[in-house]
Amino acid sequence: MADVSRPEPAGVPEPRRPPPSPPSGRDAEPDSATAPDLIAAPDTAAPTTPPSPPLLEITDLSAGYGPVRVLHNITLTVPEHGITAVLGANGAGKTTLLRTVSGLIRPASGTVALAGRLLNRRSVEDVARLGVAHVPEGRGVILELTVEENLRLGRRRDTRDRSALSAVYDLFPSLAARRSRPGSTLSGGERQMLAIGRALLAEPRLLMLDEPSLGLAPRVVARLMAVLADLRARTGLTVLLVEQNARSALSVADRVVVLSLGAVAVDGDAAAFASDDRLRHAYLGF
Amino acid sequence: MTHFLDLTLTGVTDGAVYAAVALALVLIWRSTRVVNFAQGGMAMATTFVAWDLVHHGHSYWLAALAAIGVGLVLGAAAERLLIRPVERAAPLNAVIVALGLLVLLQAGAGMIWGGQLRSYPSAFGIKGFKPFGHQLLFSPDDLFMVASVAAVMLLLVLLFRFTPLGLRMRAAAFAPEVSRLLGIRVGRLLTLGWALAAAVGAVAGILIAPTTFVGPSQFDPILVSGFTAAVIGGLDSPVGAVAGGITLGCALSYVAGYVSTDIGAFAAFAVLITVLMLRPNGLFAGHAERRV
Structure with missing residues (x-):
């Protein structure tokens, strides 16, 4: 708790950008897919990127476990096409944020919307079917099933068509050699690749990864991040990347959100954040 | 030698019945991690439905189909209405709910069909085969029993191993949360698991009814044997359930034939304890420990 390198949000130098909370239009029912300009308006830190409508829009979200409140009035947006990194110390609420988006935790108040559709009251299954793929912390590979069975579960329809599976095997060749082995025989890196x-x-609209680097060798982490960057460039994938490993995450992220004690402390352009020594040092300790 | 053969055949036949009950228990254990103590009562209820139809002049096969159909509905309803509400509570709650269902079914059957024992017809002849002049303790009906249970097991294995639905059912059983994140409707699969289990139980009920007769609490001893068989097989595997059933059936048959018919229950526990000492996870436990 008493982490000297990461002071309380109140006592830190003022973040470069204000919290992304334009005074107007934000409290309305998030039906912003039709009015994208409203959201992208105050963006000054990323001048070159064209304003794309936010895919995920989280408004005034509070959530937690029973009486314990973890997230306090979080407001943030995830633009389509790109990697948004969510950083922060242990207990900052990163995992809770993802679990609330995917419906595993019911928010106490506030809304979560995917491309203008409210997710709050939907079941976990429905959120997944709307296009949110959540790779949970600890990877979520079903250890009792084989690699191929795990992959088949990812498809919306389990057909005999193998082209999609082949694409994954092309992306992660080491999985191809182990396709009929149980998930429990894979290494940590392979499990992460399998889960991704x-x-x-x-074919998710939003891929949410919870600490993919956890317990992996730096070399493996670098490869994973390279794959993410490659996917973003080739397919325009939207990724919400929760990481403790801030350096790795910043190496591929377009935007960065720093959570501190359940609140948004920083929300801005990743490159600007990474080059701002004062901010980076205050929140990440390096 | 003929004596041994007879004992083995009797053991396999009895074991097939234990196996059928064990299959039903395994199906439910796999999906919801509940030992369904109402399984005997559910099989009793479906068998009474079949008895009613046979009693009113309908054919054996129509009655059997009706029992299976009622079993599907009964199992699904039990999961949806009784087990689902206590799903997130402590495991003991589900056990107590299952025991409550057992009492409910037994009382209800007593009210509808009365407390006395009813005889139930067998599908085929019960006169033993007589190859080469040797009279065997194995009748066409016994063969039907063994074949039915083998067919049920085979269908379940095919379902779980080779169909997309079976893959989803396995995923939902192993990792419910991850499955839901993948868009798999876990709740429906649990209901389906209970429905299938009750249908398998219905098959078991029809198969044993000719020997045990039908009565409100007539299948309770079979549940104990079925549970023993399921534990021997590892509680998780359909093949294990059948192997456990046959093992138990043969062991009891040998004890009855070579030692004494009075120590059957003792022998059942001896088999159970021996297996659990040698293979604590059962004969067919696929994976020793689950990592969390």
Whole structure:
């Protein structure tokens, strides 16, 4: 708790950007797919990128476990096509944020919307079917099933068509050699690749990764991040990347959100954040 | 030698019945991690429905189909209405709910069909085969029993191993949360698991009814044997359930034939304890420990 390198949000130098909360239009029912300009308006830190409508829009969200409130009035947006990194220390609420988006946790108040459709009251299954692929912390590979069975579960329809599976095997060749081995025999890196590959098979609109680097060797982490960057460039994938490993995440992220004690402390352009020594040092300690 | 053969055949036949009950228990254990103590009562209820139809002059096969159909509905209803509300509570709650359902079914059957035992017809002849002049303790009906249970097991294995639905059912059983994140409707699959289990139980009920007769609490001893068989097989595997059933059936048959018919229950526990000491996870446990 008493992490000297990461002071309380109140006592830190003022973040470069104001919290992304334009005074107008924000409290209305998030039906912003039709009015994208409203949201992208105050963006000054990323001048070159054209304003794309936010895919995920989280408004005034509070959530937690029973009486314990973890997230306090979070407001943030995830633009389509690009990697948004969510950074922060242990207990900052990163995992809770993802679990609330995917419906595993019911928010106490506030809204979550995907391309203008409210997710709050939908079941976990429905959120997944609307295009949110959540790779949970600890990878979520079903250890008792084989690699191929895990992948087949990712597809919306389990057909005999193997082209999609082949694409994943091309992306992660080491999985191809182990396709009929149980998930429990895979290494940590392979499990992460399998979980990501399985999530991609659903052709998600939003891929949410919870600490993919956890417990992996730096070399493996670098490869994973390279794959993410490559996917973003080739397919325009939208990724919400939760990481403790801030350096790795910043190496591929377009935008960065820093959570501190359940609130948004920083929300802005990743490159600008990474080059701002004062901010980076205050929140990430390097 | 003929004696041994007879004992083995009797053991396999009895074991097939234990196996059928064990299959039903395994189906439910796999999906909801509940030992369904109402399984005997559910099989009793479906068998009473079949008995009613036979009693009113309908054919054996129509009655059997009706029992299976009623079983599907009964199992689905039990999961949806009784087990679902206590799903997130402590495991003991589900066990107590299942016991409550058992009492409910037994009382209800007593009210509808009365407390006395009813005889139930067998599908085929019960006169033993007589190859080469040797009279065997194995009748066409016994063969039907063994074949039915083998067919049920085979269908379940095919379902789980080779169909997309079976893959989803396995995923939902192993990792419900991850499955839901993949868009798999886990709740429906649990209902389906209970429905299938009750249908398998209905098959078991029809198969044993000719020997045990039908009565409100007539299948309770079979549940104990079925549970023993399921535990021997590892509680998780359909093949294990059948192997456990046959093992138990043969062991009891040998004890009855070579030692004494009075120590059957003792022998059942001896088999159970021996297996659990040698293979704590059962004969067919696929994976020793689950990592969380």
